[in-house]
Amino acid sequence: MKTRVQQLTLKDLARLYGTTVGDLPEICKKMVSEGRFKYRTISQEEHDNIILGILKKIELSDFTLVGPLEKWKWEKGWKENLHDFISTNYDLKALIPKYIKSFRPIRLDGKHVIPLDADFELNYPTAFLSWVFSKYLKEVDSIYEFGCGTGFNLILLAQMFPKKKLCGLDWIPASKKIIDLMAKKYNYSLKSRAFNMLKPDHSFRITKNSAIINVDSIEQLGTNFKPFADFVIKSSPAIVIDVNHFNELYDPNTLLDYLALKFEHKRGYANGYLTYLRQLESQNKIKIIKVHRSHVGTLYHDGFSYIVWKPL
Numbered sequence: 001m002k003t004r005v006q007q008l009t010l011k012d013l014a015r016l017y018g019t020t021v022g023d024l025p026e027i028c029k030k031m032v033s034e035g036r037f038k039y040r041t042i043s044q045e046e047h048d049n050i051i052l053g054i055l056k057k058i059e060l061s062d063f064t065l066v067g068p069l070e071k072w073k074w075e076k077g078w079k080e081n082l083h084d085f086i087s088t089n090y091d092l093k094a095l096i097p098k099y100i101k102s103f104r105p106i107r108l109d110g111k112h113v114i115p116l117d118a119d120f121e122l123n124y125p126t127a128f129l130s131w132v133f134s135k136y137l138k139e140v141d142s143i144y145e146f147g148c149g150t151g152f153n154l155i156l157l158a159q160m161f162p163k164k165k166l167c168g169l170d171w172i173p174a175s176k177k178i179i180d181l182m183a184k185k186y187n188y189s190l191k192s193r194a195f196n197m198l199k200p201d202h203s204f205r206i207t208k209n210s211a212i213i214n215v216d217s218i219e220q221l222g223t224n225f226k227p228f229a230d231f232v233i234k235s236s237p238a239i240v241i242d243v244n245h246f247n248e249l250y251d252p253n254t255l256l257d258y259l260a261l262k263f264e265h266k267r268g269y270a271n272g273y274l275t276y277l278r279q280l281e282s283q284n285k286i287k288i289i290k291v292h293r294s295h296v297g298t299l300y301h302d303g304f305s306y307i308v309w310k311p312l
Helices: 010-017 026-033 044-060 068-087 120-136 152-160 173-186 226-235 255-267 273-282
Strands: 005-007 038-040 106-108 111-115 142-146 165-170 190-194 210-215 239-244 286-292 305-311
Touching: 010 026, 010 120, 026 120, 044 111, 044 255, 068 173, 120 152, 120 239, 142 152, 152 165, 152 173, 165 173, 173 190, 226 273, 226 305, 273 286, 273 305
Parallel strands: 142 165, 142 210, 165 190, 210 239
Antiparallel strands: 005 038, 038 111, 106 111, 239 305, 286 305
């Protein structure tokens, strides 16, 4: 298996996003023209070593299950980002989550490849979310991100939609402090609120004509996602965007998808979320606008699939 250098084209991005080239925003075109999505294919030896490493990780690692048991990890991580944000005189780059790495293998179209740009793992979600946000959030007045973490997605939203009201919600105190500092230092139309998605506060109300977004936060609810989904329905947003991996979209008859399912089961990630939404749709409680699997992910699983829906 010979290696070769390739790069994602605009046609590739459109296919991975589930749209057309003409629908892509300028940032996607700019990144492609600058060669930000270059990668190389891997040799047979690299492939075997990667698969072996994943199998060992799944079988031998003593993972902490997602949910309350992992709260300490997020407290530690967001405190580090808060410290870096302050110590760098409020440099927004200090808010890049530290789980974003350089040059590690990623999943692409059912295979592993090696990024050749150090910021590939940052550039891809930036371009992807720019498209998702421009596609579905233009008409709303306010946007609420639940599980906002360091607020990095809110930076993108504030820059894209300076006139919209934004709110970042997370259960970690350091996250709220970051959002408040970000709003003050950059004059963003941005507020923060402490919120535990595992135990939704039903006294909290969103404003009319609002959107709710969740980026890689549904997975952290494990099997306890129904209370939050029901909270969202009662909140009556104009639109909901869930960006995550959804186990229903994997094909267990392919090697990488089978390993992804095994990994997600070991971690205790949300299982059955899309199935639950489809049940709600069959009961005429919600309308699912689009479900799309994006065949891109990190070493162990995909992470940029999305569901767009709204309560009825």
